[in-house]
Amino acid sequence: MKMNKLNFIDEALNDLKKKGLYRTLKTCSQFKSSKLVLDGKELINFSSNNYLGLAGDPILKKAACDAVEKYGCSSTASRLMCGNLALNEELEKRIAGFKRTEAALIFSSGYMANIGVISALMGRQDVIFANKYNHASLVDGCILSRAKLIRYPHKDVVGLERVLKDTGKYGRRLIVTDSLFSMDGDIAPLPEIVKLAKQYNCIVMVDDAHATGVLGRTGRGSAEYFGIPEEDVDIHMGTFGKALGGFGAYVAGSGKLKELLINRARSFIFTTALPPSVIGSVIAGISILERDNTRIKTLNKNAGYFRNQLRKEGFNILDTKTQIIPLIVGGNGKAVQLSKFLAQNGISAIAVRPPTVPQNTARIRFSITAVHSKEELSYTIETIKKADKKFSIIQ
Numbered sequence: 475m476k477m478n479k480l481n482f483i484d485e486a487l488n489d490l491k492k493k494g495l496y497r498t499l500k501t502c503s504q505f506k507s508s509k510l511v512l513d514g515k516e517l518i519n520f521s522s523n524n525y526l527g528l529a530g531d532p533i534l535k536k537a538a539c540d541a542v543e544k545y546g547c548s549s550t551a552s553r554l555m556c557g558n559l560a561l562n563e564e565l566e567k568r569i570a571g572f573k574r575t576e577a578a579l580i581f582s583s584g585y586m587a588n589i590g591v592i593s594a595l596m597g598r599q600d601v602i603f604a605n606k607y608n609h610a611s612l613v614d615g616c617i618l619s620r621a622k623l624i625r626y627p628h629k630d631v632v633g634l635e636r637v638l639k640d641t642g643k644y645g646r647r648l649i650v651t652d653s654l655f656s657m658d659g660d661i662a663p664l665p666e667i668v669k670l671a672k673q674y675n676c677i678v679m680v681d682d683a684h685a686t687g688v689l690g691r692t693g694r695g696s697a698e699y700f701g702i703p704e705e706d707v708d709i710h711m712g713t714f715g716k717a718l719g720g721f722g723a724y725v726a727g728s729g730k731l732k733e734l735l736i737n738r739a740r741s742f743i744f745t746t747a748l749p750p751s752v753i754g755s756v757i758a759g760i761s762i763l764e765r766d767n768t769r770i771k772t773l774n775k776n777a778g779y780f781r782n783q784l785r786k787e788g789f790n791i792l793d794t795k796t797q798i799i800p801l802i803v804g805g806n807g808k809a810v811q812l813s814k815f816l817a818q819n820g821i822s823a824i825a826v827r828p829p830t831v832p833q834n835t836a837r838i839r840f841s842i843t844a845v846h847s848k849e850e851l852s853y854t855i856e857t858i859k860k861a862d863k864k865f866s867i868i869q
């Protein structure tokens with residue numbers, strides 16, 4: 475019998491199905507504020523990162539259209555060719571002002587920012603200390619850099635210090651962490667990390683993807699949340715595709731850092747610059763954030779209500795302090811069943827399973843936004859209580 479060289483694909487798919495890890499795409503045909511239409515059905519949306527509801531804001535939409543009118547639909551080339559539209563520089567100035575850093579550089583996505591920055595700064599002789607639950611893009615950046623990668627236990631500063639003490643033989647040293655963890659909703663102990671970094675002469679990089687526009691009184695991120703000076707963090711990274719309602723990412727820090735990244739970060743150099751529409755809308759989003767923090771306050775109120783109600787009922791939502799609320803159910807199958815039950819009851823919230831999260835901690839990840847109404851949140855809590863009777867979520 476002739477061997478089919480692609481047989482392994484069937485085997486891999488069957489293996490994923492057997493393990494309850496098989497994923498499929500759902501078709502979303504419309505977003506309507508806190509709702510979405512998924513496979514033809516309108517559901518309350520707890521799956522998006524549109525934390526402030528800016529993605530559908532008329533001011534952002536108009537800014538996107540204005541940018542298209544002025545520049546067209548594409549930036550037509552990489553930044554180092556002719557894709558460096560004035561809009562890029564305007565956004566970079568705005569980000570540096572917002573983050574209170576000397577400079578900022580835009581990347582085409584958060585994934586590209588993380589792999590580009592880490593691989594540009596670190597090499598074979600260097601060592602990186604990474605929180606075990608860091609986002610996949612940070613992990614991939616570390617691997618790409620070829621530096622020695624040491625993953626310390628989640629938020630464990632004692633564990634971090636233990637490995638810092640033991641690694642004097644390397645060249646440059648980088649501590650890298652998510653600030654607001656995307657699957658658990660908890661926050662990295664940034665002040666302690668910064669203190670250790672000073673003591674052990676490490677560069678500090680913080681991924682504020684879920685914290686930008688969310689943490690801190692004015693949404694400037696984790697440094698503002700903890701009240702630590704921005705310059706204590708050498709590299710601030712954040713994304714535009716979440717609270718800012720757009721797409722793309724920034725890296726903020728010193729002017730020299732920016733200069734080096736322009737010359738060395740391969741995911742910056744070898745890719746087409748963001749389209750004008752996206753940059754235009756992100757600038758409008760930053761302006762809204764800088765004008766007032768009403769949306770941030772509403773987000774915090776909504777998330778606080780949802781967390782308190784679930785905790786009061788005895789559900790396990792880990793140590794979340796934010797708008798990302800993981801409802802732990804344990805088994806992969808149960809998480810999928812629960813997600814389906816919620817969908818049947820008009821609620822879209824995704825099941826997150828290993829390897830994205832540790833074994834036996836499959837969960838439903840609720841992502842609360844400023845545009846959810848109190849009624850929608852209460853209805854969802856009641857539905858979760860009903861689901862508990864059916865699936866025994868509380869153990």
Ligand SMILES: Cc1ncc(COP(=O)(O)O)c(C=O)c1O
Pocket residue numbers: 583584585586588609611652656681683684713714715722723
């Ligand atoms: C913590 C974190 N960093 C980076 C990224 C990547 O950002 P982007 O979606 O812009 O590629 C994400 C998610 O998408 C994230 O959750």
